Amino acid sequence: MAAVELKGLQSVLSKLNRMGRDINTVADNSLHKSAYDIKREVEENIKTVTAAYNGHTYKAVDTGQLLRSIHITKLGICRYAVGTAVEHAAPVEYGTGSAGDPAVSHTAKVKWVYYSPIAGGYRTAYPQPPRPYMRPAFAAKRAEVTANLSRAIIAEARSGGGAS
Numbered sequence: 001m002a003a004v005e006l007k008g009l010q011s012v013l014s015k016l017n018r019m020g021r022d023i024n025t026v027a028d029n030s031l032h033k034s035a036y037d038i039k040r041e042v043e044e045n046i047k048t049v050t051a052a053y054n055g056h057t058y059k060a061v062d063t064g065q066l067l068r069s070i071h072i073t074k075l076g077i078c079r080y081a082v083g084t085a086v087e088h089a090a091p092v093e094y095g096t097g098s099a100g101d102p103a104v105s106h107t108a109k110v111k112w113v114y115y116s117p118i119a120g121g122y123r124t125a126y127p128q129p130p131r132p133y134m135r136p137a138f139a140a141k142r143a144e145v146t147a148n149l150s151r152a153i154i155a156e157a158r159s160g161g162g163a164s
Contacts, residue, residue: 022156028078030152034145035072035080038137042070042082045133053099053129060092060131083134087118093134097127 046060046067061067069084100106116123 023153024077026152026156027149030149031078031080031145032072032074034141034148035082037144038082038141039070039072041137041141042133043067045137046070049131049133049136051095051129051131053127058128058131060133066092082137087116089134091125091128092131094132095128095130096125099127099129101130101132 049060051058066084066086066089069086069089071083073081073083075081094101094104095106097106097110097112098108111124111126113122113124115121
């Protein structure tokens with residue numbers, strides 16, 4: 001029976017073990033930074049996007065509530081959400097009524113009434129065109145997020161792990 005001796009195996013195994021723990025931290029840090037990059041892109045989109053409909057120009061920002069509401073939530077290790085919880089976020093992103101994004105179901109009515117628990121009463125709504133701010137931000141940053149994450153992981157692997 002032949003015996004094989006691997007010199008330095010324990011050192012390699014130790015580095016791999018450390019790197020496994022560190023990769024999660026490196027990836028989480030990279031994704032956290034990317035979440036802030038996406039948030040800034042969303043905020044810039046809200047400030048600049050407009051749409052025309054029936055002779056009117058609609059902006060995504062009116063009172064500034066939507067702009068101020070954009071936030072990042074950590075959902076877990078390497079999991080972040082950029083979003084908002086304001087009532088009018090989806091109507092701004094997708095539009096409403098006959099002027100809305102055709103990929104999303106909308107009413108065909110010229111105007112409609114709905115109850116707003118936030119406003120504490122009924123409101124009348126009219127068709128408004130979509131002013132997408134969230135989807136374009138994610139699309140614009142997707143490749144950058146992937147590239148930054150890859151670079152961070154490769155740099156950690158090349159350093160041999162153990163860096164925090």
